Amino acid sequence: MAREKESDLSKRSVDPAAQQMLQRAEELGVSTAFSRAEAMAPCNIGGAGMCCKMCGMGPCRLTKDGATGVCGATIDVIQARNLVRMIAAGAAAHSDHGRGMAMTLKATANGHAEGYYIRDVAKLRTLAAHYGIPIEGRSPNEIANDLADLYLAQFGQQEGEVVLISRAPAKRQKLWRELGVVPRGIDREVVECLHRTHIGDDQDMEHLLQQAVRTALADGWGGSMIGTDISDILFGTPAPIVGQANLGVLRRDMVNVVVHGHEPTLSQMIVAASMDPEIIAYAQAAGAKGVNLAGICCTANEILMRQGIPAAGNFLQQELAILTGAVEAMVVDVQCIMQALVSLAQKFHTEIITTSPKVRIKGAVHIEFEESKALTIAKQILKRAIDNYKNRAEPRIPDVREDLIPGFSHEYINYMLGGTYRASFRPLNDAIMAGRIRGAAAIVGCNNPRSPHDYLHTYVTKELLKQDVLILETGCGAIASAKAGLMVGEAGLEHVGPGLREVCEAVGIPPVLHVGSCVDNSRILTVLTQMVAEGGLGDDIDQIPAVGLAPEWMSEKALAIATYCVASGAYVIFGGASPVSGMPDRVSDSDLVLRYLSEGWERLYGGKLEFINDPDEMIRRTLEHIDKKRAALKLPAYDPSRFGRSGDRRVLELEALPLAQRRAALYGVEV
Numbered sequence: 001m002a003r004e005k006e007s008d009l010s011k012r013s014v015d016p017a018a019q020q021m022l023q024r025a026e027e028l029g030v031s032t033a034f035s036r037a038e039a040m041a042p043c044n045i046g047g048a049g050m051c052c053k054m055c056g057m058g059p060c061r062l063t064k065d066g067a068t069g070v071c072g073a074t075i076d077v078i079q080a081r082n083l084v085r086m087i088a089a090g091a092a093a094h095s096d097h098g099r100g101m102a103m104t105l106k107a108t109a110n111g112h113a114e115g116y117y118i119r120d121v122a123k124l125r126t127l128a129a130h131y132g133i134p135i136e137g138r139s140p141n142e143i144a145n146d147l148a149d150l151y152l153a154q155f156g157q158q159e160g161e162v163v164l165i166s167r168a169p170a171k172r173q174k175l176w177r178e179l180g181v182v183p184r185g186i187d188r189e190v191v192e193c194l195h196r197t198h199i200g201d202d203q204d205m206e207h208l209l210q211q212a213v214r215t216a217l218a219d220g221w222g223g224s225m226i227g228t229d230i231s232d233i234l235f236g237t238p239a240p241i242v243g244q245a246n247l248g249v250l251r252r253d254m255v256n257v258v259v260h261g262h263e264p265t266l267s268q269m270i271v272a273a274s275m276d277p278e279i280i281a282y283a284q285a286a287g288a289k290g291v292n293l294a295g296i297c298c299t300a301n302e303i304l305m306r307q308g309i310p311a312a313g314n315f316l317q318q319e320l321a322i323l324t325g326a327v328e329a330m331v332v333d334v335q336c337i338m339q340a341l342v343s344l345a346q347k348f349h350t351e352i353i354t355t356s357p358k359v360r361i362k363g364a365v366h367i368e369f370e371e372s373k374a375l376t377i378a379k380q381i382l383k384r385a386i387d388n389y390k391n392r393a394e395p396r397i398p399d400v401r402e403d404l405i406p407g408f409s410h411e412y413i414n415y416m417l418g419g420t421y422r423a424s425f426r427p428l429n430d431a432i433m434a435g436r437i438r439g440a441a442a443i444v445g446c447n448n449p450r451s452p453h454d455y456l457h458t459y460v461t462k463e464l465l466k467q468d469v470l471i472l473e474t475g476c477g478a479i480a481s482a483k484a485g486l487m488v489g490e491a492g493l494e495h496v497g498p499g500l501r502e503v504c505e506a507v508g509i510p511p512v513l514h515v516g517s518c519v520d521n522s523r524i525l526t527v528l529t530q531m532v533a534e535g536g537l538g539d540d541i542d543q544i545p546a547v548g549l550a551p552e553w554m555s556e557k558a559l560a561i562a563t564y565c566v567a568s569g570a571y572v573i574f575g576g577a578s579p580v581s582g583m584p585d586r587v588s589d590s591d592l593v594l595r596y597l598s599e600g601w602e603r604l605y606g607g608k609l610e611f612i613n614d615p616d617e618m619i620r621r622t623l624e625h626i627d628k629k630r631a632a633l634k635l636p637a638y639d640p641s642r643f644g645r646s647g648d649r650r651v652l653e654l655e656a657l658p659l660a661q662r663r664a665a666l667y668g669v670e671v
């Protein structure tokens, strides 16, 4: 019986900390996303994208060949409209985050943001110069004011091109112009998606999906990139730092405050406030050693990458953190926050505190964040959490945590490969060209209780590492790898292919690079662009031996990310269900949209989106694609037997030999 229980838990999560908390949820008789997913069978018509509720004549559910909605809409149009709206919502979420960052930069430049200042002046100047903003003889605040104005203008712009498009490879920009998908203004593209999908508007599947691409590009090469740029300018461009991940980062002897969501504006101030002597003294007066901050989801990634603040977990661990009974306050901003947190928290002493003017949850405490009083509000929140410490009952914190080294911004990747005087992507390109690194994979995205928590992320990551594929990760996928111990220097290198291992040992990097949060997928676009610019791997992103994967996706933002990556030339593989799967076994041609996302988009953009459930098939197709791209570039075929005779492994082998043999191996003769 006990063994049966254990195996049930392992079907829900591969993370031992999560398993312990799921066990606790069962003991307490409380529900979690895991148990609710089991109780909630997905609707097969909606899941196939074949239900339309765009007007009051419906909802129309199309389940037979030749069926149409009341208005005559066909299945492919209904599926495309549903998908376009999901992509628009995802792009809106990311981009509104970017807008918030631009407004904070403007307020900082004009002295209206308490506690903020410009930390990365070099990045500010580099970006400003790229856009033709004068920098010589001007103060950082003057330059920042102009950059903020330029970025804010991208949202309401009506004509022309979103300026960040200029950072893509020249050939790609030309293709986008020819195909009519260059975004004109970020808000305009999102609004046009909503307009076109209203009853009686755009009713051509391909034309609808063209607008989806334009909107997604406004996210990846627009709103998200703005979010990343300004976060770096205000809070510092990430560089490697030591961190920890998993629920075991919560402390018995400290007030635990978990920040959750996406925007770094408030969480960075909470980090600063938690180190303030006034707050530390306040916590000590309450009987705690101090305030322990930890993050969930992408807020975690933002403060982990920059300050090494530990990550308590990824998306599916937000409820599990509360189940420890050790969290005094969970402070949330925007995106990926489950409503269920409030009712769960009421069973413990945890307070859920909403802070964004955009997000309220019934039953939560609302303390609205304002930049002009940021530090004051951050201290107010922390004092409230400290006051709650006395209400904590005996906590149950899993003793599970892993070390990691996050902080691989594209600037740092550039620097680490060449050092201060010859920073460049040349060594990375050379390693790929030589076959030492077979190719690259970006493994990103969420958790989804429809598949075992973290299983697909970690399985696919580990298998690709064996095949000498360098991995870049963001979002909840990155936290999964961190918890699995794949982001620590040399740890786990024995499971890495021989060529990649040599590179990791030579450069001193983990084989899985933590690149940031969801909006920081824009960093991956920049890495790919810089690889193109470096030369030797073709003249556009679609020629690079690289694949993007989101094995456990669930959010609409993930679909926007997939779409801008495809339009940028990448092959993208999603695990789990497709929102436009159709039911080709019951309704022929209900997979028209699905096929178009693959074959149609590949013809246009050189990238494609596919949904694959079987992890081994994901890996097979990833490697097949990488090898196909290698062959097209006329690079040597991947051959791991050529590598692995240098680096640390060779040193260890030599050290194990008797002295005479070691000398013979080193010098070719016995000396």
Ligand code: SF4
Pocket: 052, 053, 054, 055, 056, 057, 058, 059, 060, 068, 069, 070, 071, 072, 073, 078, 199, 200
């Ligand atoms: Fe039905 Fe057409 Fe209305 Fe959709 S838009 S709900 S298909 S009538």
Ligand code: MSK
Pocket: 262, 297, 298, 315, 335, 336, 444, 445, 446, 447, 474, 475, 476, 477, 517, 518, 554, 555, 557, 558
């Ligand atoms: S938090 S969008 S669950 S990655 Fe960015 Fe994680 Fe996906 Fe939210």
